[in-house]
Amino acid sequence: xxxxxxxxxxxxxxxxxxxxxxxxxxxxxxxxxxxxxxxxxxxxxxxxxxxxxxxxxxxxxxxxxxxxxxxxxxxxxxxxxxxxxxxxxxxxxxxxxxxxxxxxxxxxxxxxxxxxxxxxxxxxxxxxxxxxxxxxxxxxxxxxxxxxxxxxxxxxxxxxxxxxxxxxxxxxxxxxxxxxxxxxxxxxxxxxxxxxxxxxxxxxxxxxxxxxxxxxxxxxxxxxxxxxxxxxxxxxxxxxxxxxxxxxxxxxxxxxxxxxxxxxxxxxxxxxxxxxxxxxxxxxxxxxxxxxxxxxxxxxxxxxxxxxxxxxxxxxxxxxxxxxxxxxxxxxxxxxxxxxxxxxxxxxxxxxxxxxxxxxxxxxxxxxxxxxxxxxxxxxxxxxxxxxxxxxx
Numbered sequence: 001x002x003x004x005x006x007x008x009x010x011x012x013x014x015x016x017x018x019x020x021x022x023x024x025x026x027x028x029x030x031x032x033x034x035x036x037x038x039x040x041x042x043x044x045x046x047x048x049x050x051x052x053x054x055x056x057x058x059x060x061x062x063x064x065x066x067x068x069x070x071x072x073x074x075x076x077x078x079x080x081x082x083x084x085x086x087x088x089x090x091x092x093x094x095x096x097x098x099x100x101x102x103x104x105x106x107x108x109x110x111x112x113x114x115x116x117x118x119x120x121x122x123x124x125x126x127x128x129x130x131x132x133x134x135x136x137x138x139x140x141x142x143x144x145x146x147x148x149x150x151x152x153x154x155x156x157x158x159x160x161x162x163x164x165x166x167x168x169x170x171x172x173x174x175x176x177x178x179x180x181x182x183x184x185x186x187x188x189x190x191x192x193x194x195x196x197x198x199x200x201x202x203x204x205x206x207x208x209x210x211x212x213x214x215x216x217x218x219x220x221x222x223x224x225x226x227x228x229x230x231x232x233x234x235x236x237x238x239x240x241x242x243x244x245x246x247x248x249x250x251x252x253x254x255x256x257x258x259x260x261x262x263x264x265x266x267x268x269x270x271x272x273x274x275x276x277x278x279x280x281x282x283x284x285x286x287x288x289x290x291x292x293x294x295x296x297x298x299x300x301x302x303x304x305x306x307x308x309x310x311x312x313x314x315x316x317x318x319x320x321x322x323x324x325x326x327x328x329x330x331x332x333x334x335x336x337x338x339x340x341x342x343x344x345x346x347x348x349x350x351x352x353x354x355x356x357x358x359x360x361x362x363x364x365x366x367x368x369x370x371x372x373x374x375x376x377x378x379x380x381x382x383x384x385x386x387x388x389x390x391x392x393x
Contacts, residue, residue, distance in 0.1 A: 033059030064095030093169035200233030251291030275330035
């Protein structure tokens with residue numbers, strides 16, 4: 001083999017190895033020491049707090065007072081909550097942790113993380129990558145566990161980004177501050193519209209990373225950016241979050257994912273769908289229960305164009321799902337569809353954790369020609385399946 005051929009082969013192998021490294025860097029899942037279970041130099045027992053710019057917290061740089069806490073650790077008479085595993089970090093006033101992550105420029109990503117409030121009542125967390133940022137309110141406790149998993153989405157402006165979590169320091173007590181754990185990133189893909197359904201991601205199968213052992217789902221906080229959402233195609237246009245759930249831990253009407261509507265009228269999901277003015281459409285969806293001991297009554301309000309209708313969850317027999325249908329006339333080239341829970345529901349087993357009805361299989365069909373027939377056929381099939389399920393039960 002000649003020198004030129006050898007050099008070419010080495011260049012090819014180098015590029016191949018580089019491409020594999022870059023691909024590995026953007027894989028979905030837990031970040032480098034995203035669960036804070038990697039011991040610092042000297043071990044966990046000798047590493048409690050890290051100061052400005054300290055790099056002793058494996059995988060992360062720190063600014064301000066960042067405390068590495070352990071499960072069961074107390075502050076005064078309060079036990080600090082560690083969401084998962086044995087360790088997590090707590091951010092003091094104006095404290096920050098950050099990690100540089102490899103990205104694909106122009107792509108959208110969702111960051112999933114667990115967070116718990118400590119002694120402050122107005123705690124929040126600023127999450128950012130470059131110039132993109134969002135403040136996540138931690139004031140509302142959605143579960144009796146004392147912590148929740150959240151998600152936030154961003155579009156990569158460069159090939160790498162500095163992912164940062166900062167405590168904005170809203171409280172005077174410097175010993176208070178949010179606890180963070182289990183940080184993961186997932187690259188998002190926006191599903192294509194089907195030929196007959198103008199709703200995007202109506203089955204909610206595309207969304208943020210969910211840990212296999214996480215039983216609380218993922219909260220999607222307020223996000224009014226239609227173009228960048230951790231639930232592609234949808235906007236969370238409310239004061240409170242909605243919950244993204246999976247079939248491993250909840251009852252899901254169809255597929256692996258669905259949305260549980262929390263907080264009554266303060267938890268709204270919506271989407272602007274492409275429509276033809278003066279054409280009639282049908283919004284169909286499945287209404288269900290998450291199987292999480294949510295206390296009745298449960299009901300949703302559905303919006304489609306200028307039409308609104310309430311749907312009460314009242315399945316027959318042992319059925320866990322029922323079909324909903326709302327017909328509307330499009331007035332413009334884009335029409336809004338939306339859902340929120342009518343009631344403020346809590347679980348019967350603890351009377352504290354927020355819950356609500358489940359929405360899945362959202363479709364918007366044009367009611368003309370074969371498309372209209374398919375829409376009516378799909379609705380009829382849903383009703384038949386519900387009746388059959390109740391009879392079998």
